[in-house]
Amino acid sequence: KNGGELAGRTVLITAGPTREKIDPVRFLTNHSTGKMGYAIAGEAVKMGARVILVSGPVNLEPPKGAELFKVESAEDMYQAALEHFDEADIMIGTAAVADYRPKYIYEEKMKKKEGDQALELERTRDILFELGQKKNGQVMVGFAAETNDIEIHAKGKLSRKNADMIVANNVKQEGAGFGADTNIVTIYKKDGTAINLPLMSKSEVARNILAEVVQCFKKDESL
């Protein structure tokens, strides 16, 4: 393992969905299964990296050798990722972080009543964005799940989030996105180039992403 291409590197990965509490029995979440993030964690271990996996609630076995930190809310995920950010050489945000959370968490179970019920929401923290502001040498990779104008959105995220790569998938395409064992992605890089990958397993997608990350380090070392 010592000779792996990521030997001596620490990879911080966020994965899975988050849960945003409404009351003691209810929460807001999404369909993320964590498969893409766990696949990257597994491949990074194989390439010799130290892997810190910050994960929302999922039904997956953590890859052997990865350090798992279980979290629920976006705020918890942010705190856990922040805690390990300085140790990381690479940060990969695959988590489907909730964009909004209930503004008030009810201490007791909300009772149903006649008529409609509104739920006031507030923005959560954008983990990738905030860590992008604190970047000091880390190679940062984000994901973009889009249904339209993929290139425009991916390139927007590259600059807004101060990322080195955005891995975009069209979640409307068969074989891409949530829950599937395969994915069809395009990797948009900071230098303006893009790599279109055909339909492949999430492990293969993971290997392709990590190979690009290794290239980033090689480029830096040759300067």
Ligand code: C5P
């Ligand atoms: O802005 P958008 O949610 O489309 O960006 C997706 C990317 O940003 C993913 O890498 C995701 O993990 C990350 N993200 C995050 N915190 C959020 C929202 C998204 O880290 N609150």
